[in-house]
Amino acid sequence: MAPTNLNTPVPGIPYFTPQHVHSPGTPKELSSKTPTLFTPLQIRNATLRNRFVVSPMCQYSAAPSGPKIGALTDWHVATLGHYAIKGAALVFVEATAVQPNGRISPNCPGLWDDAQIAGLKRVADFVKSQGALVGIQLAHAGRKSSTAAPWLATVDGPRSKRADKDIGGWPDDVKGPSGGLDQVWDGIYDSEQNRFWPPKALTTQEVREVVQAFATAAERSVKAGVDVIEIHAAHGYLIHQFLSPISNRRTDEYGGSFENRTRLLFEVIKAIRNVIPASTPLFVRISSTEYLEDTDLGKKLGSWVVESTIKVAKQLPALGVDLLDVSSGGNHPDQRIDGFNAKNYQVEIADRIRKAVHADNLKLLIGAVGMITEAEQAKRIVEQNGAVAQLENSIREEAEAAKEATDAKDGKQPLADVIFVARQFMRESEWVLKVAWQLGVDVWWPSQFMRVTF
Incomplete structure (x- = not known):
């Protein structure tokens, strides 16, 4: 509902x-x-004002030690707040570690301590003051942890550089589903060339502690005012490592069979859903395929493929998951995909998963991500037939009226329900407004942008 006083302050912020x-x-x-x-x-009690979602993007800008370790800063208010100001519906805070050794780098944020709530709340307050929703991606990097901020790698060297203790790393506490030199992420163990540390295998008790850490971090997220929570199960980080037979060689109840390898993901989902309000949407980001099935390693050990993701996706609605954020890759350097040059390479997979889920009459929203950079491309991904009723009053009422448009009409199905965009927002923070202009949609701008006096 629009404020009656045109200079009404946003309540609840200092x-x-x-x-x-x-x-x-x-x-x-x-x-x-x-x-x-x-x-x-509309997703549970959260209303997205449009279908643009700002993907989690690592910024490597949190303190690596001291009383402010892992806490969000003014940098995050400035960057994430800007996307909210310019029209994005949901703005995600980057991968946020549920345990100290779950950070990708010493400079990544965390939510393993109550002291980290305040920084997140400050970001959430501002993002929401601009009419957007704020989400957080809860994560554990597993065997890909204790790497350095990318700009610390040599200019013409590897994309990553392992972080030693001298820059705040934890080489002796890198954990994964399985341990040993053969489980180094990039398959190289050389003091000069290696980019990652050899992991140690989590004990069964430590796996259960990880599950609890996700739940506790979710509780802190809610206290900070976060609207949406996403579980990071993609890109070769810990949960993905458990899903894949390539990185999971365990012999306990968390390894071996498909049921065992997916156990951690499902336990994390259940643990989070049990501690957050029923009104809070829960998303899962997953690597839909590892692109390893045609490699020697994949042929020998098996790998995670689209069919694996479809099997998981069909179990998510019953567990209280609202949206599957479809990404891919990241678990091994031998993957056979060039994501930087393959336009729509993940959108097509998202479409395949959405069709499979809907064929079983299951309700699960699908998000598409990856190389979405153009207005018409973005439009086609979520487009569907059917009239939208004339709308009145609040955005919540608009969402109810627009609900009909999310169902198939005249046999036409969207490829996904929302788009997740990362790099394009980095290049153009005003991308939502630009897309509106390119598509001929007259949208509202921020109040402060309507008139400027010199």
Whole structure:
């Protein structure tokens, strides 16, 4: 509902910022011609003002030690807040470690301590003051932890560099499903060339402690005012490492069979869902395939493929997961995909998963991510037929009215329900507004941008 006083402050924050009369990035008028991309979406009690989601993007900008270790800073307010100001519906805080040794780097954020709540709350307060929702991606890096910020790697050397104790790393506490030199992520163990530390295998008790750490971090997220929680089960980090037979060689109840390898993911989902409000949406990001099935390693050990993800996806609605964020790769350097040059390489997989889930009459939203950079491309991903009713009053009411547009009409299905965008927002923080202009959608801008006096 628009404020009646045009200079009404946003309540509940310790500084003045005006409540926008109309939420930035929303159409001035919704009609049957409005692209689905600019229609709202209701997920539990959360309402996305459009279908643009800012993906979690590592910034390596948190303190590596001391009383502010792992806490978000003004850098995060500035960067994440800017996406909210310019119309993104949901802005995700980057991969946030649930345990100290679960950070990707010493400079990554964490939520293993109550002292880290305040920094997250400050970011959440500002993002929400601009009409957006704030999400957090809870993560554990596993065997890919204790690496350095990328700019510390040599200019013409590897993309990553392992972090030793002199820069805050924890080489003796890198953990994974399995341990040993053959479990170094990049398969190289050389003091000059290696980019990752050899992991030690988590004990069964330590695995259970990881599950509890995810749940406790989720509770802290809620206390900080986060609207949406995402579990990071992709890109070769710990949960993905457990899913894959290539990185999981365990012989206990967390290894071997498909049921055992997926146990950690399902336990984390259940643990988080049990401690967060029923009104809070829960997402899972997964690497839908490892691109390893055609490699010697994949042929020998098996690998995680799209069919594996579909099997998991069909179990998620019953566990209280609302959206599957479909990514891919990251668990081994031998993967056979060039994601930087393959346009729509993950969108097609997202479409395949969505169709499989819907064929079983299951309700699970699907997010598409990866190389989404153009207006028409973004429009097509979430487009569907069907009229959108004339809308009134609040965004929540708009979402209810637009609900019809998320169902198939005349046999036409969207490829995904929302788009997750990362690098394009880094290049153009105003991308939502630019896409609106390119598609001919007249949207509201931030109040402060409507008139500038010189």
